[in-house]
Amino acid sequence: MNHLYFGIDVGTSSSKATVIDSFGNIISQTKVSNTLLNPTKGYFEVDPINSWWNGFLKICLDLKEFLPKIKSVCISSVCGSFVPTDEHFNPTYNAIMYGIDTRAIKQLNRMNQDYEEQELNLRMGGKFTTHSVLPKILWIKENLPQVYQKSKYFLESNNFITAKLTNTVAWDFPSAAAARLVDSTTKTIPKDICEKYEIDYTKIPNLKWPLSPLGKVTKKAAEETGLPQGITVFTGACDVNAEALSTFSAFPGETICVFGSTISMLHTMKEQKQLKGFISGFSLLEDTYRLGAATSSGVRFLSKIDSFFNFTNHLDTKGISPSPSGLLMLPYIDGARTPFDDPKAKGTIYGINGQTDRDSIFLGSREALGYEIFLLINKIEKTGEKINIINCTGGLSENSSVMQIISNITGKKLQIHEGINASFGDGIIALTSNYSLKEIINLPGIIKLRNNQKIITPEKEISKQYNSLTKQYLKLYPTLKTIEI
Numbered sequence: 001m002n003h004l005y006f007g008i009d010v011g012t013s014s015s016k017a018t019v020i021d022s023f024g025n026i027i028s029q030t031k032v033s034n035t036l037l038n039p040t041k042g043y044f045e046v047d048p049i050n051s052w053w054n055g056f057l058k059i060c061l062d063l064k065e066f067l068p069k070i071k072s073v074c075i076s077s078v079c080g081s082f083v084p085t086d087e088h089f090n091p092t093y094n095a096i097m098y099g100i101d102t103r104a105i106k107q108l109n110r111m112n113q114d115y116e117e118q119e120l121n122l123r124m125g126g127k128f129t130t131h132s133v134l135p136k137i138l139w140i141k142e143n144l145p146q147v148y149q150k151s152k153y154f155l156e157s158n159n160f161i162t163a164k165l166t167n168t169v170a171w172d173f174p175s176a177a178a179a180r181l182v183d184s185t186t187k188t189i190p191k192d193i194c195e196k197y198e199i200d201y202t203k204i205p206n207l208k209w210p211l212s213p214l215g216k217v218t219k220k221a222a223e224e225t226g227l228p229q230g231i232t233v234f235t236g237a238c239d240v241n242a243e244a245l246s247t248f249s250a251f252p253g254e255t256i257c258v259f260g261s262t263i264s265m266l267h268t269m270k271e272q273k274q275l276k277g278f279i280s281g282f283s284l285l286e287d288t289y290r291l292g293a294a295t296s297s298g299v300r301f302l303s304k305i306d307s308f309f310n311f312t313n314h315l316d317t318k319g320i321s322p323s324p325s326g327l328l329m330l331p332y333i334d335g336a337r338t339p340f341d342d343p344k345a346k347g348t349i350y351g352i353n354g355q356t357d358r359d360s361i362f363l364g365s366r367e368a369l370g371y372e373i374f375l376l377i378n379k380i381e382k383t384g385e386k387i388n389i390i391n392c393t394g395g396l397s398e399n400s401s402v403m404q405i406i407s408n409i410t411g412k413k414l415q416i417h418e419g420i421n422a423s424f425g426d427g428i429i430a431l432t433s434n435y436s437l438k439e440i441i442n443l444p445g446i447i448k449l450r451n452n453q454k455i456i457t458p459e460k461e462i463s464k465q466y467n468s469l470t471k472q473y474l475k476l477y478p479t480l481k482t483i484e485i
Helices: 048-062 103-112 117-123 134-143 145-150 158-165 171-176 192-195 218-226 239-246 299-309 358-381 399-412 420-429 444-451 458-464 467-481
Strands: 002-009 014-021 024-032 072-077 082-085 153-156 214-215 233-235 254-259 261-269 279-281 289-294 328-330 348-350 389-392 411-415 454-455
Touching: 002 158, 002 239, 002 348, 002 420, 014 420, 024 048, 024 279, 048 158, 048 218, 072 134, 072 158, 072 239, 072 420, 082 134, 082 145, 082 254, 103 134, 103 348, 117 171, 134 145, 158 233, 158 389, 171 279, 171 348, 233 411, 233 420, 239 399, 239 420, 289 454, 299 358, 328 358, 328 467, 348 467, 358 399, 358 467, 399 411, 399 454, 458 467
Parallel strands: 002 072, 072 233, 254 389, 389 411
Antiparallel strands: 002 014, 014 024, 082 153, 214 233, 254 261, 261 289, 279 289, 328 348, 411 454
16 A cells, blocks of 8 residues: 655645655645734734644645545744643643733843843743743733633644644744753753743743654544544644755755745754744754744745735736845834844845836845845854855745846855745655654655756856845844934
């Protein structure tokens, strides 16, 4: 029997699924929409039943013909997001989203004031930010005490689904590290920090590695989903970790950028390094570490600019001069994320003059993605790490003109992985129930996919024209930070 393997990624705007076979071939893919809620300024939530669980059931229905052959399942999800639930995994409140949700600024500022930065760097990988989970749990405790009391668990997004499948709860190590939820010196939840703020740490599940089995599909879950009872469900991880495995760039020295609603970057290392404003700590595979980043730019920013200026196609740069626009844009429509962690930062268009026209604004907004990635690379390489090539996934990565702009600004080669996403990486994790990663990378379906990758290289003359602009960009936010608005 040719077994099949099921990968699902629960993203911000959609949930995607991939079914692969024992040879690494993609058998089928599907996608369902999720709804991001913005009930008030700075609050971003998801209804976990209507979007995530019902979306998962819809995916199972779409792929029902393949379900009887599924041998194992892995689910990934948006990092730094969590759901309060009761003991039966029924939500007691909406899921609270990652760094774009800024409701807990008072709590994180208090926590950062209570601890020395050096201690937080050593233990938690850095100061608490809007991406951190503990300040948001404290926010619930202080602002929604009834919700806090009714909540048995604070589950990471993917575990909300896998707990319903297996009756087992867990946070994975890299997601917990990214959310400042694991003490890297003890590899456990920081109980002393929880106790200081009277947070019941038993509400936070224990930690497991992403490639370790979480449990088996129960009879009840099998009846509800159509999945075979007793098949293995893996712990899984956040989306950028799954994306890294989908491109086989989850190993030391490799870098991936995921171009979605926002942009995530993951650089994997042999040893742990600290970098202010970046997510450090455990990576996907045991004994590997990472510097991670999450930007304020991406399709979300481009869509906002297109709405402001009534552009009709935010992916189309045809007919626009390839030379630099001369504009520098800070894409901080939801505040600045990595490396500044400044939820009060403002979006900025700098450099407008008498020659600026609509095409300049259009091009400048696309360049903003390249400048922000250039900034991240510049910071990472100052640690002694070297980035030679950037593996790229996500819907925006399939637009060659935008990717060429990014390559020209960063001066880096981009390796574009088309037709795959984090759910394919989840499928690879599911496949480890039968094979080692070394064996998987040599499966015929995987080799075929890797041979179809596209390389984008910097256009030397145009890239040179960006040199002075990138230097100015590095100074722009620090300069504007001194101005109180």
